[in-house]
Amino acid sequence: MRKNIVAGNWKMNNTFQEAEELISVIADELDEKDLQCEVIVCPPSIYLEMASDYGEESILSIAAQNVSGYDNGAYTGEVSASMLEAMGISYSIVGHSERRKYFNETDAQLAEKVDRLLDYNMKPIFCIGELLEEREAGNHFNIVESQLEKGLFHLNKDEFLNVVVAYEPVWAIGTGVVATPEQAQEMHSFIRGLITKKYGVDIAEDTTILYGGSCNASNASTLFANKDVDGGLIGGASLNADDFIKIIESF
Numbered sequence: 158m159r160k161n162i163v164a165g166n167w168k169m170n171n172t173f174q175e176a177e178e179l180i181s182v183i184a185d186e187l188d189e190k191d192l193q194c195e196v197i198v199c200p201p202s203i204y205l206e207m208a209s210d211y212g213e214e215s216i217l218s219i220a221a222q223n224v225s226g227y228d229n230g231a232y233t234g235e236v237s238a239s240m241l242e243a244m245g246i247s248y249s250i251v252g253h254s255e256r257r258k259y260f261n262e263t264d265a266q267l268a269e270k271v272d273r274l275l276d277y278n279m280k281p282i283f284c285i286g287e288l289l290e291e292r293e294a295g296n297h298f299n300i301v302e303s304q305l306e307k308g309l310f311h312l313n314k315d316e317f318l319n320v321v322v323a324y325e326p327v328w329a330i331g332t333g334v335v336a337t338p339e340q341a342q343e344m345h346s347f348i349r350g351l352i353t354k355k356y357g358v359d360i361a362e363d364t365t366i367l368y369g370g371s372c373n374a375s376n377a378s379t380l381f382a383n384k385d386v387d388g389g390l391i392g393g394a395s396l397n398a399d400d401f402i403k404i405i406e407s408f
């Protein structure tokens with residue numbers, strides 16, 4: 158049975174006090190609810206220890222926004238999967254389009270990051286998605302296929318079972334221009350088809366595929382109603398507790 162997930166990607170936002178206030182409100186509110194999805198919060202790495210304490214006392218899972226592709230050692234500024242795992246962090250986002258664009262992360266580096274997470278029994282939330290010009294040129298399916306093949310399809314079946322895929326069309330991220338439910342369903346079903354071809358129908362049916370990009374409290378329910386959309390990776394709207402909770406309740 159595949160899991161529905163709503164994950165909040167805080168990106169590089171919030172002071173420590175704001176971050177703690179936000180996570181404590183979310184944890185408290187969710188405590189009283191009958192949830193139809195797993196809820197993940199992805200704070201900046203410097204807040205992960207604080208967040209992990211809230212995670213332990215609530216139903217929240219905590220994710221890092223990034224992880225090193227190296228194991229451990231002389232890599233100044235990096236945070237390793239072993240460090241995250243030791244702190245009780247269960248997931249990490251990998252390959253967000255902002256990291257691909259601003260930090261020049263390549264498909265090969267992203268595949269390394271996926272491997273390091275799996276080495277430590279952590280789960281990658283692997284982001285894929287096309288640029289506006291790629292969609293306009295009719296290349297969106299090819300781009301997404303290539304990102305999946307290069308970043309994930311080196312995994313064997315058992316490893317792949319730990320992966321969450323997030324389809325995030327780059328033109329929808331932070332722009333207020335959300336994909337239509339039809340565009341999201343079309344791409345999610347394409348992605349599930351590729352996973353079926355590579356790993357078989359059972360694994361494909363068990364894989365959670367999230368949608369990300371201007372998903373908010375008003376449009377989440379029409380997106381999540383699609384049969385291949387198993388939840389969302391939420392940026393801006395996850396910084397407001399009421400909006401984030403409305404999205405969580407959209408199933």
Ligand code: PGA
Pocket residue numbers: 166325329330331332333369370371372390391392393394
């Ligand atoms: P957004 O970001 O919801 O602010 O568009 C989504 C993301 O980048 O994961």
